[in-house]
Amino acid sequence: MSEQTRPLLEMRGVSKSFPGVKALDRVDLQVYPGEVLALVGENGAGKSTLMKILSGVHRMDEGEIYLEGKAVSLPDPLSSQKAGISIIYQELNTLNNLSIAENIFIGREPIAKNGLVDRQRQHREARALLDEVKLPLDTQTLTGKLSTAQKQMVEVAKALSFNAKLIIMDEPTSSLTNAETRTLFDIVRRLKARGVAIVFITHRMVEIFQIADRVAVLRDGQMAATMHARDTTEADIISAMVGREIGDLYVKEVAPLGEVALEVQGLSTKNRLHDVSFYVRSGEILGFAGLVGAGRSEVMRAVFGIDPRQSGTILVRGKKAAIRKTGDALRYGIGFVPEDRKEQALILDMTVKKNMSLAALDRVSRGWFIDRLRESRLAEKFVSLLRVRTPSLEQRVKNLSGGNQQKVVIAKWMANEPLILILDEPTRGIDVGAKKEIHKLMSDLARQGVAIVLVSSELPEVIGMSDRIVVMHEGRVKGSFDRRGVTQEEIMQMAVS
Amino acid sequence: AEKIVVIGQQLGNVVFLPAEQGTKDAGKDLGIETEWQSPLRAEAELQNEIMLSLIDRGDVNGIAISCTTGDALKDAIDAAIDAGIQVVCYDVDSPNSKREYYVGTENYKVGHLAGEYMIELYKDSGLEKVRVAQLEGIPGANDIEARKKGFADAIAGTNIEVVYSLPCNDNVDEAINGIEYYTAANADNIDAWYMAGGWPYSVDPSAMPETNKWKLADPNRKIVTIDIFTETSPAFFALGVLDVAIGQDFYQMGYQSVSLLHKLINGEAVEAEYNEDIGAKFIGTGGQIATWENWKEVLGVKE
Amino acid sequence: MNPQDKKTNLSLWYRNSSAASTLTILLILLLMSTALAIAAPAFLKASNLLSTARNFSAIAVAGIGVSVVILTGNIDISIGSIYGLAGVSVAMLMKSGWSLVPAVAAGMAVGGLCGLANGLLVVYLRLPSYIATLGMMQIVRGVCYILTQGYPVSGMADSFKWIGQGELMGVPLPIYFMVLFALVFAVFRNRTKTGRRIFALGGNEEATRISGVNTKALKILCFVLAGVCAAFAGVINASKVGVAQPTAGNGFEMDAIASVIIGGSSMGGGVGTVTGTLIGAAIMGVLRNALVLLSVESYWQTLVMGVVIISAVTIDQLRKARR
Amino acid sequence: MNPQDKKTNLSLWYRNSSAASTLTILLILLLMSTALAIAAPAFLKASNLLSTARNFSAIAVAGIGVSVVILTGNIDISIGSIYGLAGVSVAMLMKSGWSLVPAVAAGMAVGGLCGLANGLLVVYLRLPSYIATLGMMQIVRGVCYILTQGYPVSGMADSFKWIGQGELMGVPLPIYFMVLFALVFAVFRNRTKTGRRIFALGGNEEATRISGVNTKALKILCFVLAGVCAAFAGVINASKVGVAQPTAGNGFEMDAIASVIIGGSSMGGGVGTVTGTLIGAAIMGVLRNALVLLSVESYWQTLVMGVVIISAVTIDQLRKARR
């Protein structure tokens, strides 16, 4: 895949505007057969938009696209599929009411001689694909029952099934843990060996160096730089992305620890959690590590009153807390950033402003009435604090880029000024710069005496940010570590056994 | 025990309330069991279902039915008769069925009578032309169509002419709103209203201020309606905003149907003439005609 | 904010805002009215305008109530029956000697209770709202029949007629009530915390719950409000005709829901304005008026009605499609 | 497959499968029937069972059709009018000399065209399906009135009655038609690619579209199918009573949709079975039969109907809640 070979894909002068936003501005991009191109950029830089143009979801305003030297037009998803492009979208697109097998083959169902869908063949082929992505699930399982990571792997399986020449993966690893990420990378390498080209979008710098041959950097809708991965450094990429140095990623300042703010004793739920106990002090950041499905999210949901608990006690600042519904948790000063922003956190059709104030309405109201001025000020504050890229406070959240949506979720809970803040994968899909801002904010909050529970599948983040780390496995707490001196390997060891 | 079932056209249709009462009273007087059934919607298919269920029930000796659509109930009526049940029609007949008796007043005749009264009302008016607005229910409803036709035939060749027909979908509110709108907008373009059904008279006169004003402004403006409601109709006469109301006697329809069926079931003799126009042996239940002159007596209102 | 931002905001507003949608529907109403005024000058008579407005005020009040349920993504088809029961209840109470205000309050409470039953069925028994309210529609109608044995209730004190027939400065009272309900609900929906949470609930129930909102109570509240509004609409209507009919409001839910949707609310929830509903009701009302004023032939009336409704909403959709 | 897997599958099936839901509803139907058989032995007479089944077959056929629209998350309330128009069309054609089969085919085509119009309005003018089909409901009803000038159409050749009144081996033909439609639609929905794509569309329209499925055509197809089925139901009905009434099917959509939802389909789309709809229609049919067999007083009938519908669906919901 040297520059001499003919590019598989060439995009020339591609521009795209949305009302109020110039998302792409004369972007050029080449992708060669058998290479992995990492496409990076800040949140809202235009990565997903560029890829959606390739997949036929968006139409470009101007520009040309060449596939194997031939000009093509990709007006709809079907023609993009036919042209040999397959894509894993940033936002999951599973059909939750259908089986895994049907999800994979929707639109291309194998047909038997009698004209009906050949379900056996469909399941057989799905089985093979699931094996390839190491998903030991029945292909008949309803997709709605899967965890986010499992759904993500189903999407990977689906993308593979096209036998495409070009596979686009838009932040596939953001909801995966190390194990699945490794599986995915194995797959990518195999594809690459077969001459398939892959565009890989990620915000995790390490991954770029693990997998990519070249790096293309988008900045403000323009192609800022392309470079060879082996000739470049993390700092180079970041400065191309954001135009400045960022420095050390995980900034955990030491905060004085106070009393125990939240204590959970013997928490069990009907199906999955057994006797989970932990505590977190004010000013402390408690990390939760574990594999996918270890039950971390379920613990947090049960604590916050979303899912019913079978047994267990929750103590807030030493007193027993009766948390039966989410409103109770809110009253005890608990905040919760859930792991799935689209399903659990955002009102996609509402504006940025209204989403940000939703959990903090009491803080921007006089009596029953919302004080609009205070609400706007609150939103403005967080838009600038978290650098949310939005044309206006009145933009609907669904029109923001994925990372910026995530920032809105975080803003929503910070606006509520909780004393105990539970963060489930808070930096999923967030660019390096913003990630650092969020880490800094966490650190600041801790210093102000907020107790923070951080669930993250990114071990470096857990290790870098936490004072203590709890490791879970199959619904139980396996043990805990002090932050100092613990290595990723030690944690993984505990998490898998 | 002897059991007679009387079927109305639609639950909640006020004109059938007296019929239900008549049914009950006849049952009490004769010492037999009666039952009232009404489909939830005025649809032949639903009456059909009720008939079939009644046949299967096996404990029914006689059925009286007011048909939503005569022909649509023909097969069900015939089936009931074949199953040994006595069936008569009341109010709305099913002429092609095997039923032998019809109890009621013909809707056509009622309409015709309304037309005759209209002619009577205008005979000395000196108007060159009498323009009548007409109120109807759901376009095409059997009974209303017959009343419209009777009226039209009666006024044919006179100086009376129907200039507009307003449908109200059997809905009282729509009837009132429509009459009000039309009267207010066409005060000088119409001389009379002919209501082929009594929807607007089941409420209080105050519901139609515009129409009342219109009516009282000129003695040559007349209103003739079909249906009398003993509770609400007198108020309209008292105000002078209604000239003629022709009511079919639904109480008698219920009562007579049960009596007739009772006789048929027990093989007693029935006095009824075959009527050529109707094509059945006919038991007239008559009706009431309340006019601007006699309404107090007819409706039993004391001074 | 610099001018660029202002322009952006404006264009975003035009695309996203429900206000723009309301504006379009208002234009459609004005267009209809103008056409009608030309074709039938009688339309513009003050008395005709007032009685048209009076006649659609019950639809508007019930529409405003049910729009709150629709905002949550649910539906309430029992409002027609509640409308009937409220009229019957108030009339019966007044006949038994209650005076107007307590009787009306009781009638609205009856509506609220029916709404509460709907809400409990939907929230705690998790019935689809269509089924829960279909069942309630029949139960409540059954109660109407049983209470009255099918007979219209008449002979109430004259004060009964005040709500529907009274006037203030020449304007019928139902119009004031309609405006009052609209104002209260507009403030409630747009300015209060509860109102905002209802919008959120309609947009994403799960996310709203995880934002600490008691979505169960909220949903129940919405059904109660719909019940109360439908009840008041029923009282307006019974009072307007001076008699309470046990069959009143049969099919009325169709009109009320249609005016909500014509007014720009989405059946999926989360979208809609009170003004829109008001205009939707006005469109239905003017249309009914037009059919009579233009002496449209009876066989053609339903057809024309369908065509106009489709056209009105189509125009609003075309605006949105211009994105 | 080892035994452990089998057990997991069974428990998964019970929790997730629509089949389990269908089973529960079937049990409810059997429960109702048993109770009825005890209270009114006449229920079990072959003739009563057959005529009850014949009577709900029109609801079932229309329900099977509209369930496809509901599967996409849309609604079609015009089916009652289509039902009426189809009966009228077939009757008029036969009166003008057409023979049965082409006339029925034409009637179904008329239904399909109405459905096509619904689909085009929803897909291309992006009207909410409630409004599009509300408008069509009125337009189609208007056409019924205009075609017939309001009069019932009668006097067709006797063959007209064959579809609704004919029998084969002692079983009324409508029952065969109902079973035929159920089989065809079950296979269509579960086994064909189009059917599966309809489920997908109902589950997540956007995801289905970007999977390369022509969701527009698919949605239109669903409305067409609903129209065709409603038309056939209307023909069964007209043929059953031997007369085509222009008002036939007024309010019928409520019954058909109720049987779909009672049968376990979700208004939100993506969930439901044909068998469920069939059982839903049977529940409605048996209920109506029961009201007459048990001589339930007219005024109590609506109330009882509401209570039974709510109870039936509640039981199914309780099963789901046991998860």
Ligand SMILES: Nc1ncnc2c1ncn2[C@@H]1O[C@H](COP(=O)(O)OP(=O)(O)OP(=O)(O)O)[C@@H](O)[C@H]1O
């Ligand atoms: N449908 C849309 N309507 C309006 N604006 C949009 C839409 N989709 C994207 N945008 C805007 O286009 C810009 C580019 O968004 P895009 O999703 O391509 O960013 P991204 O680089 O993928 O970011 P992230 O890393 O957060 O996923 C953003 O400012 C976003 O707000």
Ligand SMILES: Nc1ncnc2c1ncn2[C@@H]1O[C@H](COP(=O)(O)OP(=O)(O)OP(=O)(O)O)[C@@H](O)[C@H]1O
């Ligand atoms: N094996 C499984 N079977 C059924 N459901 C599962 C399974 N694993 C995970 N889930 C579901 O996925 C959701 C998220 O998983 P969970 O909370 O158990 O894990 P986690 O440790 O937070 O991992 P993740 O990184 O995936 O969030 C839960 O709601 C759970 O119901």
Ligand SMILES: [Mg+2]
């Ligand atoms: Mg993106």
Ligand SMILES: [Mg+2]
């Ligand atoms: Mg998790």
